[in-house]
Amino acid sequence: MxxxxxxxxxxxxxxxxxxxxxxxxxxxxxxxxxxxxxxxxxxxxxxxxxxxxxxxxxxxxxxxxxxxxxxxxxxxxxxxxxxxxxxxxxxxxxxxxxxxxxxxxxxxxxxxxxxxxxxxxxxxxxxxxSSSICSSCGSEINTRTRFCRQCGAPTSAPLPAEIESLRLTAGMNSGYKGLYSGTIFVFVAMLLPLILFFLDQDAEKYVKRVRAILIIAGIMGTTGMGMLLNAIWNIRKTLYPRQEGHYLAANIVRPIQMSAPDTNSLAEKSAYQAIPVSVTEDTTNLLPEPARNRETI
Missing domain, CATH: 3.30.310.80 (Kinase associated domain 1, KA1)
Incomplete structure (x- = not known):
């Protein structure tokens, strides 16, 4: 459509x-x-x-x-x-x-x-x-879930290409309109002094007209230069965006990129043998415990 x-x-x-x-x-x-x-x-x-x-x-x-x-x-x-x-x-x-x-x-x-x-x-x-692929384990996941059910990694569905296309188009269009308008203002400001050659050369009126035309030309030229500089700045922001520089980047929720460990396989049994059953066991003995010998009857 x-x-x-x-x-x-x-x-x-x-x-x-x-x-x-x-x-x-x-x-x-x-x-x-x-x-x-x-x-x-x-x-x-x-x-x-x-x-x-x-x-x-x-x-x-x-x-x-x-x-x-x-x-x-x-x-x-x-x-x-x-x-x-x-x-x-x-x-x-x-x-x-x-x-x-x-x-x-x-x-x-x-x-x-x-x-x-x-x-x-x-x-x-x-x-x-839509369906997606987990970047950690490669299993198929659904983006409605926040974590992969296989390895536990956060879902990392990429942003649509239309978002970047919108950002680039809007930024370049803004810069183009600024360059176009600024060029017209500067061009008109440069042509305004030519009007002085077609005015009456009466001394008293001529000075006032020159002053008025120069003021108008200065205002238009300054405005045009400001438009040109702003357009160049907009184009630069578009070509070199920051994470928080454009409202699209701030509003779109970007998924967190994390590397999940391999949780499919457990550690070896020997890794758990050195771990005490209680965190307080054998922590309050200052002296070695004496050996206990059985008494014979």
């Missing part, structure tokens, strides 16, 4: 502009199973589930510059996600993800990022209930 863009902009609570966008996907499983999987996946992606039936409603607050509407990353804006589920066959459910994003104007690249976020949510929901 593909994505569909609804170009409707409306006022929602005051002067806030609401952008709408929806994506439709087919998910394996019945409605109730898919509902439970999606709710858990939404919570792992940082959403707060506020309603479960008859439709899933989840909300994520704005982060960073998204609260003021000045962010170039669409994932930083406040957005409400409504998921409608409909059974299409015995083991298939159609899910429609309806986004409502506050203070945002969606570009084509932003719609692609939201589509990738939906794919990431579905991938997490599918991975959470």
């Amino acid at each position: 593909g994505a569909e863009f609804i170009p409707a902009m409306s006022d929602g609570g005051g002067n806030a502009v609401i952008a709408e966008y929806d994506v439709t996907r087919l998910i394996g499983g019945d409605v109730e199973t898919v509902r439970a999987r999606l709710e858990e996946a939404l919570e792992q992606m940082g959403f707060r589930v506020i309603n479960e039936t008859p439709v899933i409603q989840a909300k994520r607050n704005a982060t960073g510059m998204g609260a003021s509407g000045l962010s170039s990353d669409i994932l930083e804006f406040q957005r409400t996600l409504t998921v409608n589920l409909k059974q299409t066959s015995h083991n298939t459910t159609r899910a429609t993800f309806d986004y409502r994003i506050k203070n945002a104007i969606l570009a084509k690249s932003d719609r692609q990022i939201l589509t990738r976020e939906v794919d990431a949510i579905i991938a997490i929901a599918a991975t959470r209930f």
Whole structure:
């Protein structure tokens, strides 16, 4: 199924502009199973589930510059996600993800990022209930269990590739928009002084106009340079991520990697012979115990 863009902009609570966008996907499983999987996946992606039936409603607050509407990353804006589920066959459910994003104007690249976020949510929901292989003993386990039943090692199901794809796409898109906007601001700031050649050369008015144009050019040039530096910083964070640097890395629960010992075989019998039966036995004798001889009658 593909994505569909609804170009409707409306006022929602005051002067806030609401952008709408929806994506439709087919998910394996019945409605109730898919509902439970999606709710858990939404919570792992940082959403707060506020309603479960008859439709899933989840909300994520704005982060960073998204609260003021000045962010170039669409994932930083406040957005409400409504998921409608409909059974299409015995083991298939159609899910429609309806986004409502506050203070945002969606570009084509932003719609692609939201589509990738939906794919990431579905991938997490599918991975959470899929079979996996224990990294310690190699036996097949189910990711619904936290430990392997054979060797006791914690389950280490890898994160879906859609998570990394979403992070890279969002970061590079944010950097691209910053570079594009910053270049335009700097270019306009460089062209503004050319207006002086077409103005009246009257001395008194000319000085005032020169001052005004230089101030405007300076403001636009400074703003453009700030956009360029911020875009370069966003690209660098995307290429060299830290564990806590991006909200996706902080929200997704990463499994603990531990090396479990070989618990299938017990230690040799000789290893237990030196262990005393009691921890207090033979610990309070300061002098050697004298030998006891039997008296003959």
